[in-house]
Amino acid sequence: MSSRIVLVVNAGSSSLKFSVFRADDAATLQLAARGQIDGIGTRPRLRVTDATGSVVVERDFAVAEVRGVKDAIRLAGAWLHERFQHEPLLAVGHRVVHGGAQFSHPLLIDAEVFAALEQLIPLAPLHQPHNLAAIRAVREAQPQVPQVACFDTAFHRTHPQIADLYALPWEYYESGVRHYGFHGLSYEYIAAMLPQVAPGISDGRVIVAHLGSGASLCALRAGKSVDSTMGFSPLDGVPMGTRPGALDPGVLLHLINQRGLSGADLEKLLYRESGLLGLSGISNDMRVLLESQEPRAQLAVEYFVHYTVKQIGALAAVLGGVDGLVFTAGIGERSSVIRAHILQACAWLGVSLDTAANARGGPRISTEGSAIPVWVIPTDEELMIARHTLLLIISGKGGHHVD
Ligand code: ADP
Numbered sequence: 001m002s003s004r005i006v007l008v009v010n011a012g013s014s015s016l017k018f019s020v021f022r023a024d025d026a027a028t029l030q031l032a033a034r035g036q037i038d039g040i041g042t043r044p045r046l047r048v049t050d051a052t053g054s055v056v057v058e059r060d061f062a063v064a065e066v067r068g069v070k071d072a073i074r075l076a077g078a079w080l081h082e083r084f085q086h087e088p089l090l091a092v093g094h095r096v097v098h099g100g101a102q103f104s105h106p107l108l109i110d111a112e113v114f115a116a117l118e119q120l121i122p123l124a125p126l127h128q129p130h131n132l133a134a135i136r137a138v139r140e141a142q143p144q145v146p147q148v149a150c151f152d153t154a155f156h157r158t159h160p161q162i163a164d165l166y167a168l169p170w171e172y173y174e175s176g177v178r179h180y181g182f183h184g185l186s187y188e189y190i191a192a193m194l195p196q197v198a199p200g201i202s203d204g205r206v207i208v209a210h211l212g213s214g215a216s217l218c219a220l221r222a223g224k225s226v227d228s229t230m231g232f233s234p235l236d237g238v239p240m241g242t243r244p245g246a247l248d249p250g251v252l253l254h255l256i257n258q259r260g261l262s263g264a265d266l267e268k269l270l271y272r273e274s275g276l277l278g279l280s281g282i283s284n285d286m287r288v289l290l291e292s293q294e295p296r297a298q299l300a301v302e303y304f305v306h307y308t309v310k311q312i313g314a315l316a317a318v319l320g321g322v323d324g325l326v327f328t329a330g331i332g333e334r335s336s337v338i339r340a341h342i343l344q345a346c347a348w349l350g351v352s353l354d355t356a357a358n359a360r361g362g363p364r365i366s367t368e369g370s371a372i373p374v375w376v377i378p379t380d381e382e383l384m385i386a387r388h389t390l391l392l393i394i395s396g397k398g399g400h401h402v403d
Contacts, residue, residue, distance in 0.1 A: 004090035005032075006389050007080065008382045009073075011094070011134035013126065014040050016072040019382040020080065023090060027394060029386050035079070037072045046075060056083075069130055073137035091146045092138050093389030095185065095381065097127040097234075099151030101178060104158070106150040106388040109135060117149060123176055124233070126271065148389040155184030155191075158224040163318075166232070181228035183210045183218070185381040190326055191223040192384075197363060198375050204323030207315045209308060210379065211338070212329030213241035213284065217308070219315040227318045229311050235270055238307050239300075241284035244274035245307055276300045286331050286338065305338065309345040322349060322372055327365075328379040339365065343374060 003022040006029065010017040020033040033056065035048035044066035048057040057079065066072055080089070093106075100120045107113055114135065121128045135147055164178050187208055194202035206220040215238045216230040229237025229246075239245040247270075255261040261269070277284035280300035282292055289297040316322045325346070331338055336358045343353045343365075350371025358365040362376030 003087055005080070005084055005087050006090055006386045007092045008385045008389070009076075009092055009094050009134050009138070010382070011069050011072070011130045013130055014038070014042065016040065016069060016076060016134065017382075018076050019386070020084065021383070021386040022087070023386075023390050027390055029383065029390060031383070033083070034382070035076060037066065037075060040066050040068060040072055044072075044075075046079065048079065069133040070137040070140075073134055073141065077138075077141055089142065089145050091148060091389050091393045092142075093148045093150055093385040094131055094135055095152065095385055096131045096135075096149040097152045097182070098124040098180070099149070099153045099157075100180075101157075101164075101176065103149075103151055104154050106148055106154065106385075106392060108392055109147045109149050113149065123180075126267070146393055148385075148392050150185060150385045150388050152182045152184045153180040155188045156181030156218075156225045156228055159226050159228070163227045177232060179231040181216070181218070181225065182230045182234045183214070183216050183228075184225070185384045186210050186328065186379040187218045187220070187225060187228075189379050189381060189384040190328055190377055191220055193377055194223065194326075197377055198324060198326075198373065201324030201373060205319040205321055206324045206326060207312055207319070207322055208326045208328060209312070209332050209342075210329045211238075211308070211327065211332035211335075214243070215240045215245075215308075215329070215331070217311050217315055219319050221319060227315060229315075238311055239279070239304050240275045241286075242272050242275045242277045243270060244278065276304060279303055286335060290335070290337055301338070301341075305341040305345065308342055312342070312346060312349075316349060324372060325351070325374040327374070327376045333361070333376055333378050336361065339376070 003024050006021045006023050008019040016037045018035045019031065021029045022032050023029055031051045033048050033050055035046065037044060037046050039045050041063065044061040044063065046057060046059045050056050066075060096117060098120045100123060117132055138147055165173060166177060166179065168177060190208050203222045208218045208220060210216055214234055216228055218228040219226050235243050237245050252266065255266060275284060276289060280289055280297045282294060282297050283289055289301050327339055339358055340353060343351050351374060352367040352370040354365055354367045364373060364375055366374040
């Protein structure tokens with residue numbers, strides 16, 4: 001059987017993550033390797049693991065060798081070529097943070113699409129340029145290989161207009177100031193898993209809590225997003241590792257007008273210095289905070305739990321009831337303590353926690369008698385991107401899916 005490679009790329013400001021999947025003739029995808037180039041521009045390091053998680057390469061590079069995304073793509077490409085030289089590269093799928101209001105599906109990238117994605121840079125200036133730089137670098141290195149853009153926002157385009165609006169003068173909405181929502185590839189993956197893992201709730205009202213270093217929640221009705229806690233940017237909603245979550249805009253006015261903070265100062269404060277790190281003064285990592293005896297570490301954990309519970313309540317109200325809850329991502333998948341705290345506070349919804357199942361990590365962590373079943377489902381955004389990429393290539397649908 002001949003296999004071909006589908007490469008998944010997730011490019012950020014200082015790191016490039018990639019996953020290598022083998023696609024066989026039956027269009028089945030198997031993970032072959034996951035890699036990461038960290039410290040771009042500071043301390044570049046390539047680390048690759050195989051499908052079992054064993055390290056296959058770990059190598060440091062001089063700063064001059066990996067100055068940006070283009071160098072990182074070249075490096076990853078050279079490694080891939082060496083390791084998978086007899087298997088042709090079928091396509092590259094990219095995680096692209098913003099698809100704006102117009103893109104509700106993944107799409108094959110041509111010059112026109114690329115130009116449209118460039119137009120969206122002002123909506124995600126911290127992420128979109130790196131995603132596009134990766135696309136450009138692959139195009140330069142391998143112009144014949146098709147590339148696919150998969151958006152973090154696309155899955156939420158099904159939400160009703162009321163969940164798309166901010167109560168600002170209408171022209172802001174028209175010009176793109178909308179409630180987009182993010183983590184869409186993760187929610188799409190979970191929605192796709194529900195019919196297998198939890199068929200009893202897959203057609204119902206489900207709240208998914210994606211709790212990682214970035215965190216958000218999504219309300220699903222019959223597998224479609226109807227609302228989510230992140231909005232115009234990935235800053236809104238619940239507190240995160242270094243982001244504050246929802247903040248009274250009056251705080252920002254105060255910081256600008258009374259304290260003289262600039263746009264760059266605010267960006268640093270809101271993206272890098274707040275959230276669990278800002279509150280605790282110790283760490284952005286939930287594991288560190290859970291182990292710490294410092295009162296402010298414990299307060300940061302309580303804050304995280306409190307505002308997650310509050311958002312579950314809000315989304316339950318939006319859905320008019322809840323048929324199931326799902327936890328996913330780093331904290332959601334691995335922290336039985338955080339799940340227990342959150343679920344104890346959700347007892348009013350009829351949730352009853354199965355302590356032993358929770359300690360085991362699920363998959364179902366509610367008791368038989370629980371009014372609402374609760375599940376832990378590991379997410380896989382990379383596999384979602386690989387599936388979309390393969391599907392588009394196989395179906396030959398290069399259409400723009402503008403809607
Ligand atoms: P990202 O948003 O970067 O993809 P992840 O979903 O991988 O993040 O989540 C990473 C975070 O998950 C870490 O920063 C850490 O706080 C948290 N985490 C991982 N394992 C555990 C654990 N066993 N207990 C508590 N928190 C954990």
